[in-house]
Amino acid sequence: MREMPPVEDLGSGMWSVPVPIPDNPLGYTLVYVLESPSGPVLVDAGWEHEDSWQTLTSGLEKIGISISDIHGVVVTHFHADHSGLAGRVREASGAWIAMHHADIEMVRRMGSFVGTERHDFEIGQLRRAGASPAELADFPKAPRMDPPALPDRALSHGELVDLPGRELRVVWTPGHSPGHICLYLEDSGHLFTGDHVLPRITPHIGLYSFDDEDSDPLGTFLDSLEQIPKIKAAEALPAHERRFTGIAERTAAIIEHHEAKLERLADLLTTRPATLWELSSAMPWRHGWESLPIAARRMAAAETAAHLRTLERRGLATRRLGAGGVVQWTASRPSADTR
Ligand SMILES: [Zn+2]
Ligand SMILES: [Zn+2]
Numbered sequence: 001m002r003e004m005p006p007v008e009d010l011g012s013g014m015w016s017v018p019v020p021i022p023d024n025p026l027g028y029t030l031v032y033v034l035e036s037p038s039g040p041v042l043v044d045a046g047w048e049h050e051d052s053w054q055t056l057t058s059g060l061e062k063i064g065i066s067i068s069d070i071h072g073v074v075v076t077h078f079h080a081d082h083s084g085l086a087g088r089v090r091e092a093s094g095a096w097i098a099m100h101h102a103d104i105e106m107v108r109r110m111g112s113f114v115g116t117e118r119h120d121f122e123i124g125q126l127r128r129a130g131a132s133p134a135e136l137a138d139f140p141k142a143p144r145m146d147p148p149a150l151p152d153r154a155l156s157h158g159e160l161v162d163l164p165g166r167e168l169r170v171v172w173t174p175g176h177s178p179g180h181i182c183l184y185l186e187d188s189g190h191l192f193t194g195d196h197v198l199p200r201i202t203p204h205i206g207l208y209s210f211d212d213e214d215s216d217p218l219g220t221f222l223d224s225l226e227q228i229p230k231i232k233a234a235e236a237l238p239a240h241e242r243r244f245t246g247i248a249e250r251t252a253a254i255i256e257h258h259e260a261k262l263e264r265l266a267d268l269l270t271t272r273p274a275t276l277w278e279l280s281s282a283m284p285w286r287h288g289w290e291s292l293p294i295a296a297r298r299m300a301a302a303e304t305a306a307h308l309r310t311l312e313r314r315g316l317a318t319r320r321l322g323a324g325g326v327v328q329w330t331a332s333r334p335s336a337d338t339r
């Protein structure tokens with residue numbers, strides 16, 4: 001577990017309050033507090049857990065803010081470590097919750113599955129991807145977490161968050177989630193980067209439908225990374241790890257990381273058809289594919305699927321439906337011709 005940093009005064013009417021994510025190697029979410037004439041606003045809220053709530057409220061008290069004073073919560077994306085406590089903050093204070101409209105759609109979709117619908121859907125995807133019958137039998141049926149609170153306000157790219165006295169600009173950065181946003185505080189030169197740009201780790205980019213032809217999360221992630229240095233922010237305030245400068249170098253390194261991974265995956269493609277599962281198992285994973293439980297393999301496969309989708313868009317990978325409804329991937333041309 002990462003050591004929790006202290007509550008910090010960042011100047012310009014800004015503080016950071018680390019909020020723990022229990023039993024998670026990420027350790028904590030950095031919740032930022034922005035002072036405004038209408039009252040303090042939070043950027044992200046942290047994980048929904050009693051310990052996290054206690055840390056958030058006591059952290060705010062340390063800087064002289066009661067939870068009931070909160071005026072609004074801007075959520076960078078719908079993931080539980082960012083949106084989890086937003087609903088409880090709203091209950092305690094009457095604050096509004098704002099999120100990009102594409103992630104509000106994700107929150108709605110999370111709440112729309114009934115009964116075993118979601119499990120059946122996911123099993124179908126895993127089967128098409130080439131998972132074995134034993135793996136399908138192991139795939140957990142456990143109910144997922146409740147969706148986060150439905151936001152009151154939908155945000156779009158380029159608009160200013162309704163926050164008199166501060167200039168907080170929405171920068172849509174899809175990829176890690178469809179509606180991920182960064183927020184540029186124009187009056188201080190700080191960029192809240194959420195999970196989009198972190199100083200050391202790279203965010204998970206997954207294509208969970210595995211073979212959806214309409215979405216290209218990695219392609220949009222790489223495009224939205226390229227937009228970040230153009231903002232010329234002085235310092236990045238990410239939601240995990242620590243704040244950092246040198247934003248252009250960091251975004252370039254993340255792009256490079258994915259280009260290397262794309263190259264590695266392209267090298268695995270030949271004229272012999274391979275399933276997403278076979279390709280994923282041949283990619284390097286920190287703890288090795290063999291040791292991953294099925295739910296983690298699904299995440300790894302989603303990451304591979306996102307990379308395959310980008311290769312396909314670049315004309316380097318071809319899919320076709322093979323025997324038993326399993327999707328098969330090949331190199332678009334004999335591999336000798338592709339470089
Ligand atoms: Zn996230
Ligand atoms: Zn996160």
